[in-house]
Amino acid sequence: MADQTGPATRDEICAVAIAEAFRGDGEVLCNPIGTTPIIGGRLARATFEPAMVMTDAISVLAANPLTVGDDDAERLVEAWMPYRDVFDVVWSGRRHVVMGASQIDAHGNQNLAAIGDWRRPKAQLLGLRGAPGNLVNHATTYWVPNHSTRSFVPSVDVVSGPGYDRVAPLSAAIRDGHEIRRVVSNLAVLDFEAPDGGADDGPRRMRLRSVHPGVTVDEVVEATGFELVVPDEVPESRLPTDEELHLIREVLDPHGYRKAEFGG
């Protein structure tokens, strides 16, 4: 059993940062992939985004908050959602996914597929998976638990999920659907919102939105393999509320599975 008392720890701050990515989404399929993203999504729904729907990671939409790692938890089933229907939801645009990124660049191009030449990769990764379709249809947030110059790179080896430069020449429907809402790492929260609220010159670039408490701007800049947009004032990522800490520690992840991504 993980330590579940005391002040908020980095994993909990990251879960809250992911939850914040869903703020304002309303009635969409909140579809986080991975332990910390799932906790973040479920936290958002249990607090400020109650209209969102979520799968049980198997085949139904479950209305109740589910505990991570408890495969036998009772579900309040709202709808059947087999995989085929998930694709229909993707193409409807009413979805916000959280995926990982083995590599990501300044315009948000993501690589989940392979390191090296895809024809015969040095390291085969998960593959394109659903990233090509996700990015051109609906909002995406990335979760990168190991912020470093190996993951935040000048150029990704394979583009699974296209970034802003790649979609700029594509159709209006694609540009309307494409949104990289946030990139949440173990060090910081990043986005593609220029200070004036829009890209003034060329495709949008990654901006430092906040640093997690205890992390400096310089640390983030040094751990990033491309030039970030860094505003004059960079706030700290917000701390969990007491209610959020209670939900994370007692309801959503009482066994502390989220600690595994943080060397815990």
Added chain:
Amino acid sequence: MAVTTTYAASALPAPDGRPDKRMTEDDVVARLSDGMTIGIGGWGSRRKPMSLVRAIARSELTDLTIVCYGGPEVGILSALGKLRRAVYGFVSLDSIPLEPHFRQARQQGTIEVTELDEGAFYLGLLAAAHRVPFYPTRAGLGSDMMLMNPDLATVTSPYPDADGVHEELVAIPAFQLDASLIHMNRADAAGNGQFLGPDLYFDDLFAKAAAATYLSCEKVVPTGDLLAEGSLHTLKIPRLFVDGVVQAPRGAHFTECPPDYGRDEAFQRAYAATAKDPDAWRTFVERWLEAPSHEAYLDRLAAERGDDRG
């Protein structure tokens, strides 16, 4: 006046003259040939027709292309040198996110691949099932899916959008499947298949997309019993699209086949570990993949566990 119809199990006898499509795994393999393109149902390490995959593994078949939401069938058949190409949306063991033998095959360059966005893959099946040349999608534009698949073409919409622009879309070509292999929970001898778990995946489309479909199942039951265990909505594979029925209890092992059984995670871990250990792989092949029949495989499984079969 509203009519309320209920559908339930029935003791009515099946009329004479319906086909009896029961056969063995080896009968199925005898209908396949070198160089074929074969669709395989299920999803990752879920409800895969493993007794049929093992029958291919112990056969002389070679130079195959398999088309699937990939799981251990990709790893096993590539490691045995049976594959020329894999066409897939992903290749995963679920609880082990990347299939380890597939990883090796990719890194050693031993198979050709057609890797598609997961949703785009669905459209290749759908186009084949509907006998149209392609279905259009936005998935792939902007990503390296187009670079990785130089044969993929785009198509321009004949209809203008609100701004008068004719949108360019990816044309996902219909998969040309010589055969499909799927595993169901129940079926009757005529080939009507039933899934009792939470997801059909794309097995109905694999059946409709292929020139011939072979269905294995946990249990062959009388037609009248098909509604004894599941609702009308579980009868998604009509015999129209099925050419052979193989009764194979635990036929999806070691993948899951709920509600009949879950995934054999210990077995899967042992299988996965053979990717880094050539001796262990040879032992795995001899013991499990070269079992001369599904019966023999089940006997070996029971012996290993020191318990009754099942």
